[in-house]
Amino acid sequence: xxxxxxxxxxxxxxxxxxxxxxxxxxxxxxxxxxxxxLWRHHLQRLDYGCRRLGIPVPDAALLEAELxxxxxxxxxxxxxxxxxxxxxxxxxxxRGYRPRALTPTRIVSVSAWPDYPPxxxxxxxxxxxxxxxxxxxxxxxxxxxxxxDQVMASREWDDPAIAExxxxxxxxxxxxxxxxxxxxxxxxxxxxxxxxDCGVAGIVRQLICDDVIDHRLPIDVRALSxxxxxxxxxxxxxxxxxxxxxxxQIIDEEQWADxxxxxxxxxxxxxxxxxxxxxxxxxxxxxxVG
Amino acid sequence: xxxxxxxxxxxxxxxxxxxxxxxxxxxxxxxxxxxxxLWRHHLQRLDYGCRRLGIPVPDAALLEAELxxxxxxxxxxxxxxxxxxxxxxxxxxxRGYRPRALTPTRIVSVSAWPDYPPxxxxxxxxxxxxxxxxxxxxxxxxxxxxxxDQVMASREWDDPAIAExxxxxxxxxxxxxxxxxxxxxxxxxxxxxxxxDCGVAGIVRQLICDDVIDHRLPIDVRALSxxxxxxxxxxxxxxxxxxxxxxxQIIDEEQWADxxxxxxxxxxxxxxxxxxxxxxxxxxxxxxVG
Numbered sequence: 001x002x003x004x005x006x007x008x009x010x011x012x013x014x015x016x017x018x019x020x021x022x023x024x025x026x027x028x029x030x031x032x033x034x035x036x037x038l039w040r041h042h043l044q045r046l047d048y049g050c051r052r053l054g055i056p057v058p059d060a061a062l063l064e065a066e067l068x069x070x071x072x073x074x075x076x077x078x079x080x081x082x083x084x085x086x087x088x089x090x091x092x093x094x095r096g097y098r099p100r101a102l103t104p105t106r107i108v109s110v111s112a113w114p115d116y117p118p119x120x121x122x123x124x125x126x127x128x129x130x131x132x133x134x135x136x137x138x139x140x141x142x143x144x145x146x147x148x149d150q151v152m153a154s155r156e157w158d159d160p161a162i163a164e165x166x167x168x169x170x171x172x173x174x175x176x177x178x179x180x181x182x183x184x185x186x187x188x189x190x191x192x193x194x195x196x197d198c199g200v201a202g203i204v205r206q207l208i209c210d211d212v213i214d215h216r217l218p219i220d221v222r223a224l225s226x227x228x229x230x231x232x233x234x235x236x237x238x239x240x241x242x243x244x245x246x247x248x249q250i251i252d253e254e255q256w257a258d259x260x261x262x263x264x265x266x267x268x269x270x271x272x273x274x275x276x277x278x279x280x281x282x283x284x285x286x287x288x289v290g
Numbered sequence: 291x292x293x294x295x296x297x298x299x300x301x302x303x304x305x306x307x308x309x310x311x312x313x314x315x316x317x318x319x320x321x322x323x324x325x326x327x328l329w330r331h332h333l334q335r336l337d338y339g340c341r342r343l344g345i346p347v348p349d350a351a352l353l354e355a356e357l358x359x360x361x362x363x364x365x366x367x368x369x370x371x372x373x374x375x376x377x378x379x380x381x382x383x384x385r386g387y388r389p390r391a392l393t394p395t396r397i398v399s400v401s402a403w404p405d406y407p408p409x410x411x412x413x414x415x416x417x418x419x420x421x422x423x424x425x426x427x428x429x430x431x432x433x434x435x436x437x438x439d440q441v442m443a444s445r446e447w448d449d450p451a452i453a454e455x456x457x458x459x460x461x462x463x464x465x466x467x468x469x470x471x472x473x474x475x476x477x478x479x480x481x482x483x484x485x486x487d488c489g490v491a492g493i494v495r496q497l498i499c500d501d502v503i504d505h506r507l508p509i510d511v512r513a514l515s516x517x518x519x520x521x522x523x524x525x526x527x528x529x530x531x532x533x534x535x536x537x538x539q540i541i542d543e544e545q546w547a548d549x550x551x552x553x554x555x556x557x558x559x560x561x562x563x564x565x566x567x568x569x570x571x572x573x574x575x576x577x578x579v580g
Contacts, residue, residue: 004304011301012309014294014397019302019377021437022312028385053438054445085385087309090441095318095375095401097437097468098444107304111385135460136424139438146436147311147387148343148429151380154388155344170425178387 001070002109006062016105018089021097022145024105025049026087030241031110034071034078035280036064038240041203046086049142054099055090058106070110081113083241089145116242123248123261124163126237128226129153129178133198135170141201150178162251164237166229169198174224180239181205182224184232185264189218191228204238204272214271234262236269243276244269291360292399296352306395308379311387312435314395315339316377320531321400324361324368325570326354328530331493336376339432344389345380348396360400371403373531379435406532413538413551414453416527418516419443419468423488425460431491440468452541454527456519459488464514470529471495472514474522475554479508481518494528494562504561524552526559533566534559 002010017023027046030037043060050057063086071078091102131153139146153165164177175193176182181202183192192209195201207213209221229235235247246261246269292300307313317336320327333350340347353376361368381392421443429436443455454467465483466472471492473482482499485491497503499511519525525537525547536551536559 002304010304012304014292014300014302014377014399016309017441019306019309019379020316020435021441022435023438023441026310053442083385087304089309095373096404096444097440098448099441109304114385131428132426134424134426134429134436136422136439137460138421138442139424144438145310145312146424146438148313148434148436149426150387151307151311151313151389152343152428154386158388170427 001074001111002107003066003070004107005105006066012105012107013092015092015094016089017091017093017099017102018087018105018145022147023053023099024055024087024089025053025142025144026085027143028240029084029086031067031071031078031082031084032280033080034068036067036084037276037280038203038207039064040279041207042086042240045143045201045203045206046088049144050088052142053090053144055088056104058088058104063106063108066108067110070108074110083111083113085109085111087145114241120163120242120245123246124237125161125249125251126164126166126177126247127157127162127251129156129165129167131156132168132170133175135197137197140198141195143200153178163245166250168226172226174226174229175199177237180237180242180245182229183208183236183238183268184224184229185234185262186228186232188264189220190264190268191220191222191224193224194221202238203240204243207272207275208238208268213275214267217268217271230257232259234265235259236265238272243272291363291401292397293356293360294397295395296356302395302397303382305382305384306379307381307383307389307392308377308395308435312437313343313389314345314377314379315343315432315434316375317433318530319374319376321357321361321368321372321374322570323370324358326357326374327566327570328493328497329354330569331497332376332530335433335491335493335496336378339434340378342432343380343434345378346394348378348394353396353398356398357400360398364400373401373403375399375401377435404531410453410532410535413536414527415451415539415541416454416456416467416537417447417452417541419446419455419457421446422458422460423465425487427487430488431485433490443468453535456540458516462516464516464519465489467527470527470532470535472519473498473526473528473558474514474519475524475552476518476522478554479510480554480558481510481512481514483514484511492528493530494533497562497565498528498558503565504557507558507561520547522549524555525549526555528562533562
């Protein structure tokens, strides 16, 4: 289920700069009964990323309409949970790094919800990755298509009992998971890594940091060490698909750590659900689903 | 002129991991009368990069045959100079960073030789880029598809009188050009940046550093500062298409510098030409060109 620049196709030009240089960005989002969850926030990040890379921002109404078209074509007419993905590249161009004035490529797709084991909502096991994140403030935070860091880190393990790997920056400070952001709780305060030098600024992380889902959450954005994480009271990871997964164990040869799925993690998780539901209710319903 | 996994097409699946994550690598090479110049060295680098990324190495004879097929199809049957490009991605896969066992995608293309102004062989003007290179030893040196660093740097200027931009690492040490490696000459010694943390290990740079083209070249691989470059006796950039371009001027608000296209640069350039010609003569000729 895919539309490329509005056309029903799954094939793009091999001259697209998204392939040649990873010259583009993407959003992965949850579709609930045909509605993109946290849609406004995804659009804001897409807009921000496009502006930083100098790629024209795609039309929001067009993107939403395309997601809805694809939901309608899906089994069940889009009812229940699906995954939407929006990729925007700088477009198709000749060889050479310098971009000419190009028409961006817009790829919108809808696929089945991942087969996450349901018990992950109660807590997951994670590991430390040896692969570290590339450091570059110019690109930090953007969900761009240069994702070899995450690919290399994800290749480090294949044990389905380990749901996520935690990644450090080059200086050894802890940044995030391979596909999620990381929070720890210490003495009643939420801590998460600053993403000035590397990492992906996830939607859910931003909602938490900006006090959007609960304006009374005590939050501190700062450098986190491995010791900070190991000695934390609670640990959780988050992204726009999974919401919140509490971490109950970090498996490692040297720095084993166990956590309870604690009170503050539960509170953030509930606030996120409440906010997401309210946010969905105020967006345009997809009238054809049902 | 393109073959994708041996098929005459210019379109690939939008699910290819080369597009989704930049999960692959490429070679750009000169084709002289249908023969890939420095072919063995390109193959060695491709092999090395594939192994580091964990992507199966494509068959060398197959790649050469595909380049020759495309040369034959080109205007003039491949006579004169053409540009070959080989891209290898991990293949087409489902959403998610972790690679499953996939069949790599092999994209081989041949295009016209770039319209470089001929006077560049006598000397070029360059500038300093504000965009710095991402630092990650795990990926340093590989000519992978995560090239947003070079894209962002190339966007900084559009003056055709400036042929190249010089890029620094995050710590401000000078590494390379956006599409070339950089050498300086100081007191009769060639100096080039170590690429342990960032940068692309170009074929021509490697030939120079490994004493392949001239075993008597005094060469030192080390960290280079902006002052080292500004105060150098000679400066040149190199890559597999251009060979050697002497730098005659670095244009900058603060660190203006002029150079003569000096003796050691000329010697390296001549050695490279001699080596390339000899290397081409010993490879299989393309019998159908003429």
